[in-house]
Amino acid sequence: DLKGFAFDLDGVIADTARFHGQAWHQLADKVGTEWTPELADSLKGVSRMDSLELILKAGGHENDYSQDEKVALATEKNDNYIKLVETLTPADILPGMKDFLDELKANGYHIVLASASKNAPKVLKYLQITDYFEGIVDPAKLTHGKPDPEIYSEAAKLMNLPANQVAGLEDAQAGIESINRASETSIGFGASLKDADVKFDQTSEVSLAAIKKQMG
Ligand code: BG6
Numbered sequence: 001d002l003k004g005f006a007f008d009l010d011g012v013i014a015d016t017a018r019f020h021g022q023a024w025h026q027l028a029d030k031v032g033t034e035w036t037p038e039l040a041d042s043l044k045g046v047s048r049m050d051s052l053e054l055i056l057k058a059g060g061h062e063n064d065y066s067q068d069e070k071v072a073l074a075t076e077k078n079d080n081y082i083k084l085v086e087t088l089t090p091a092d093i094l095p096g097m098k099d100f101l102d103e104l105k106a107n108g109y110h111i112v113l114a115s116a117s118k119n120a121p122k123v124l125k126y127l128q129i130t131d132y133f134e135g136i137v138d139p140a141k142l143t144h145g146k147p148d149p150e151i152y153s154e155a156a157k158l159m160n161l162p163a164n165q166v167a168g169l170e171d172a173q174a175g176i177e178s179i180n181r182a183s184e185t186s187i188g189f190g191a192s193l194k195d196a197d198v199k200f201d202q203t204s205e206v207s208l209a210a211i212k213k214q215m216g
Pocket residue numbers: 009010017020043044045046047048051078115116117118119120
């Protein structure tokens with residue numbers, strides 16, 4: 001039986017995947033990489049520096065910048081992202097997610113955050129939902145980002161639970177793969193996701209009953 005839930009943030013709790021996309025699009029224009037839906041999708045769930053590498057590579061620019069210049073590019077993207085994040089309010093929590101957090105809390109489930117974003121504490125603060133989370137996996141301490149299972153394994157550790165009692169919630173293929181490789185139950189949002197144990201088209205559809213129904 002499930003006893004704990006590990007949440008991705010961007011694209012699951014808030015529509016900040018859109019903000020990351022906007023800021024990366026600006027960066028892609030600057031370095032001369034064509035911005036396509038496929039490139040945008042491939043960045044979801046992926047760490048800041050790994051995302052930059054993917055953008056440079058997509059345009060054949062991976063050898064055009066020194067490490068210092070890459071750090072400067074990533075910082076510029078992050079500054080633009082933070083400007084967008086600062087506009088967030090509790091009204092930007094995705095449909096159904098606040099109710100789901102309340103349902104989990106009322107029923108005594110463990111709740112942690114498993115986001116690759118170093119801005120996650122800030123986003124939670126603007127959404128005013130920090131207190132729901134008993135822990136946040138620190139992405140700065142990870143050796144490997146999603147799709148590696150490390151982040152979701154760390155989430156289970158934070159809750160003191162074995163993998164088979166933990167579910168992860170994700171909007172990105174890299175995240176679903178990370179959960180699956182951690183031997184946890186994967187819950188995916190988005191019709192195009194593959195290999196999710198439980199799948200919803202919209203965040204508004206999630207509830208304990210709806211999850212149990214799909215798990216059989
Ligand atoms: C993930 C997002 O949650 O965090 C990615 O899906 C983002 O788009 C990654 O690149 C890292 O975020 P940040 O805020 O540390 O640059």
